[in-house]
Amino acid sequence: MPKHAWRYDHLTWPEMRAAIARDPQPVVCVPIGAVEDHGAHMSLSTDNDILEYTLAACGERADGDLLVLPVIPFGLDEHHMDFPGTIAVDIETTLAYLAQVATSVARHGFRHILIVNGHGSNQSICDLAARKVGIATGMICAATTVNAAVDPALVADVLNAERKGGPGSVGHACEYETAMMLHLDPEKVDMALAERDIGQLKLKYFNWDYPEPSAYAWQDWWSRFSRVGVCGDAAAATPEFGRRMFELTVERFVELAREFRTIPLRPRVDHHAPVAPESP
Numbered sequence: 001m002p003k004h005a006w007r008y009d010h011l012t013w014p015e016m017r018a019a020i021a022r023d024p025q026p027v028v029c030v031p032i033g034a035v036e037d038h039g040a041h042m043s044l045s046t047d048n049d050i051l052e053y054t055l056a057a058c059g060e061r062a063d064g065d066l067l068v069l070p071v072i073p074f075g076l077d078e079h080h081m082d083f084p085g086t087i088a089v090d091i092e093t094t095l096a097y098l099a100q101v102a103t104s105v106a107r108h109g110f111r112h113i114l115i116v117n118g119h120g121s122n123q124s125i126c127d128l129a130a131r132k133v134g135i136a137t138g139m140i141c142a143a144t145t146v147n148a149a150v151d152p153a154l155v156a157d158v159l160n161a162e163r164k165g166g167p168g169s170v171g172h173a174c175e176y177e178t179a180m181m182l183h184l185d186p187e188k189v190d191m192a193l194a195e196r197d198i199g200q201l202k203l204k205y206f207n208w209d210y211p212e213p214s215a216y217a218w219q220d221w222w223s224r225f226s227r228v229g230v231c232g233d234a235a236a237a238t239p240e241f242g243r244r245m246f247e248l249t250v251e252r253f254v255e256l257a258r259e260f261r262t263i264p265l266r267p268r269v270d271h272h273a274p275v276a277p278e279s280p
């Protein structure tokens with residue numbers, strides 16, 4: 001792989017020292033994905049692939065404002081273990097490992113760190129890891145995603161307006177993820193095997209039916225509700241939709257990172273200090 005100026009680990013340590021001293025400082029991205037089933041039509045690497053391609057394009061586009069770590073390739077995945085090949089790491093290990101990676105970055109003096117999630121079940125772990133880094137170091141650490149099947153907030157307007165599969169089409173190995181891979185790495189997609197499988201329950205207070213919110217969070221084993229590890233409408237995916245979502249994500253993520261960098265490191269105030277008595 002050629003040396004990239006945006007890849008955190010491609011820098012030498014004197015180059016890293018200069019990056020830390022730069023004003024404004026780059027935002028550091030800590031990506032975490034998964035190796036898990038993505039239907040019969042896509043590779044186990046799909047979540048990691050979407051992270052890698054998207055953050056590489058963001059790094060190029062950001063012109064020195066982003067430094068991207070290599071993707072941590074495994075996460076919380078016990079609920080996919082009925083599908084051959086999935087790698088499962090438990091909650092405590094994933095949280096500790098992710099937080100220690102991001103804390104290392106903060107300890108070198110980087111003030112703005114983004115944990116970038118690529119796999120749905122890592123989401124609450126990423127939130128907690130960001131909290132741990134903030135508490136341990138005082139730096140600004142947040143959790144986000146560039147995968148709209150994990151959380152569509154960055155691109156929800158366009159995703160909802162332009163997807164073709166209708167309600168429930170975006171979940172996992174779905175219209176969105178399949179379209180992204182058709183655009184980014186079409187050799188890893190076999191559309192002849194792409195299925196529409198919207199097997200998740202839709203109840204009054206629980207649903208996966210983006211964009212409607214669910215009133216509670218719950219995760220079942222995937223083999224209990226999904227035939228081939230698809231939740232959504234993979235068959236509705238097109239490379240054009242993938243390209244549209246990819247370019248929009250890159251543009252908005254760079255903007256997000258530059259906004260994130262403006263969050264100031266404000267001083268804490270210890271209100272335990274005794275108040276000086278008023279002079280008579």
Ligand SMILES: [Zn+2]
Nearest residue numbers: 046047173177
């Ligand atoms: Zn995925």
